[in-house]
Structure formats: C-alpha cells, structure tokens
Amino acid sequence: MFNLISWELFKTYAKWRTYIGFIAVGVLLPVIMWIMWIEGGKFIQYQLRTLQSEFLITGNLFNGWVIAQIIMNGLWVHVPSLIALVAGDQLSGEATAGTFRLTLIRPVSRTRILNAKYIATLIYTASLVIFIAALSLGLGQWIFGTGDLIAVDPREGIVILAEENLLMHFLFAYLLAIWSMFVVASLAFFISALVENAIGPIIITMTVLAIFYVITFLPVESVEDIKPWLFTTHMNVWQQALRDPMDWDIIRDSVLILGAYSASFWAATLFLFRRKDILS
Helix, strand or coil: CHHHHHHHHHHHHCCHHHHHHHHHHHHHHHHHHHHHHHHCCHHHHHHCHHHHHHCCCCCCCCCHHHHHHHHHHHHCCCHHHHHHHHHCCCCHHHHHHCCHHHHHCCCCCHHHHHHHHHHHHHHHHHHHHHHHHHHHHHHHHHHHCCCCEEEEECCCEEEEECHHHHHHHHHHHHHHHHHHHHHHHHHHHHHHCCCCCCCHHHHHHHHHHHHHHHHHHCCCHHHCCCHHHCHHHHCCHHHHHHCCCCCHHHHHHHHHHHHHHHHHHHHHHHHHHHHCCCCC
16 A cells, blocks of 8 residues: 555656645745735734733734734635645546556556545645645744734634744644645545546636635525534634634534545545546
C-alpha cells in the first residue's frame, strides 16, 4: 500500500496544476501583508476604537499573529477552489488521459488503488494548508513582530490571548482547518468519479459549495433547521481554537459532522468506482 501511495503522490506532484495553489498563495499572501504594512494597523485601530476609549491598551496590537488570523478569515472561503483543482482531477484526469485501463489490469484491487489516490489527495490538501500556515506565521511575524492576539468573539466580545499560548492555539486552528478542507477534497474526489473530464469536478464542486454557502449565511428562519447539518456551517470551526476558553462542544460536533461528510463522500466514491465500467 505504501508503494501505491508513493506512486500516486509522485503522479499528483508531477502535474503542473498541483502547484497552482502554492503559487497563488505564495503571491497573494505577501501582497496582502505588504498592503497591511502600508496601512500601518489602521484596520486593527478601527476595530478597537471603542475599547481604546475606555481602557489603556499597550503593546504591539498589529503583529504577526493578528495577520495570520486575518488571512485565515479571508482564505478559508477561497482555498476550496484550489483544493478542488487537484482533487477533482485525481480520477477524471486519468479517465480523460485514457490510462485507467492500463492501471486496472495490474494485480491490485480497485479498492487499494482508490484508497491510494484518496490518501494522496488528503496529503496534498494538508500540504497546502500547512504551506499557508508556515507562510502566514513566518512571514507575518518577520514583518510585523509578535505580541498578544486580540480576537473578536460574537458571544463574548473581545478575547485577548497571551503570546506564550498562541503557538498551540494556532497549531490547533490549522489542524481543524485541514480537517474542514478534507471535506472539500472528498467532495471533489467523489465528483471526479462521476464524470469523464477534468473540468467538470471543479465546476460542480464550486457550484455545490456556493449553494451551501448561500444557505449557510442566508438570514431566513425557514432554513435555520438545515444549517447545522451543512458542512459549510462547520468549516470555520478553526475559529474556536482562537477562543479562551474553547467551546469543546462546538468543536466536537463540528469535527464529527465534517468527518461524517468526508467518510460518506469516500464511501460513495468507493461504491461507484468498484462498479464503474472503465472504457478509457
């Protein structure tokens, strides 16, 4: 199995489209930080203008931790498209290239081949989030320095996290972000088993995400009972890692629901792939 996964990883990272996400992030994040550096913390001062009128706040409020949080708030909506670009190509790309028949004549079961492709997809997904984490924290702290993190909690108001605990908070946040992105990768992987071209899974995945996002953020009472069961409602669970104390009930429920979606997409893909008539 290890050899199969290694081979699938080689094929995944040998494709040029695999690096589109890394290039996009590598260009976009420095540009965002450059703009924030020019602004000189006006964004943070605007958010805390009421608090500063009542309390004396000292220290570096506009630091690398704050920048990393701002970037995560903005990118968790856009990163799925970069993941779908690769995950949606895992099965449909081989169908388009006509290599499946040669692959499946080997004395290896379809289940093992599919599992190897799925694991390779998850590894790519994790590597992209880790790249975002490393660039956000490393470059952010190099440019803006360090300090305490002031986070805005809709229920508790202003939450101040001490600098000495921030690394563990952010590591847990990125771990939860990886877990949520696994759902997107699993969805795109499932759709790639349904179609025979490499573009379809990307378009369909982003369409599904757009519909779910609209329902999630739609302020209509008639859909309130549906929202807790949509995976898009729980994709920002990483924000709970930047709370003190963390709401472990919310984290547990979100992790379970996201995991159930990923497992369901994987099981459906396996069911289809084992019964699919490979003609190319």
